[in-house]
Amino acid sequence: SNLFIMCGSPTDLLEVKNGSKSADSSEFLFVLIDLYNDVYYTNMSSLQEMKNVLVLTMPNSRKYTINSDLTDNNTMNDYMAAYHDSVLHIGQVMREIAAKNQTEIQQMDFVNVNYFRNTSFNGTAGDYKLDVHGDRDANLSVIYTTTGNEYKVLFTFDTEYNQTKLVDKAPSFIWGKRLPEYKPDTGPALHDVIVGVLAVTVVVVATIAFIFYRQNRKDRLLRKRWSYINPDLISLLEDSELNVISLKIEDE
Structure with missing residues (x-):
């Protein structure tokens, strides 16, 4: 998933990211639930690692x-x-x-x-x-970090009436003009998957047919080698019985 939700402070988030540059990518969205912390109002300066983070906190009342x-x-x-x-x-x-x-x-x-x-x-x-x-009931605040590394309220949510109020109508965050998808791409389209499955099926069937063809061709060549013998003179040996063949050579 591209969405990560955790409780804690910015310090806890930095420990989770562990200095990974890929974790700061715009492809990810971290939701940090930090209700009882006023640092987002008293100190507007944010961190570089907070640019792909939305903070859910209590209002500044x-x-x-x-x-x-x-x-x-x-x-x-x-x-x-x-x-x-x-x-x-x-x-x-x-x-x-x-x-x-x-x-x-x-x-x-x-x-x-x-x-x-x-x-x-x-x-x-x-x-x-x-x-x-x-x-x-309270008006919870969702705060983001601007491209200039400053905390800013994106929208508020009224838990009494279940209403969302957009505060910053032109946010300047790392995701551009909209938030990223909450899940990654599901992979190739359905028709691409179907074409791939059909292609594999054709290859498997063709391989099996070629194997049978080679086996039958070998049998035909083997029978052709003894084709000059009259078929009435050839009798099959039973695998389940012991067949004894006696050869007698007479001197002339």
């Missing part, structure tokens, strides 16, 4: 800057933000429950899951919209 240095007091990443925002939402749900009638609260055996479905709230990672299943 963060209200913070990712800092992966664990020794820093300002350490922050998407996982920490998600934990913070989930606790924030749970606190909001608890306040809603506490505002209800106390009798209703005492009769509540468990928290209704509908509090976490088909709702929305605001957090440090932006606005959250949860669907009827409790999954987050």
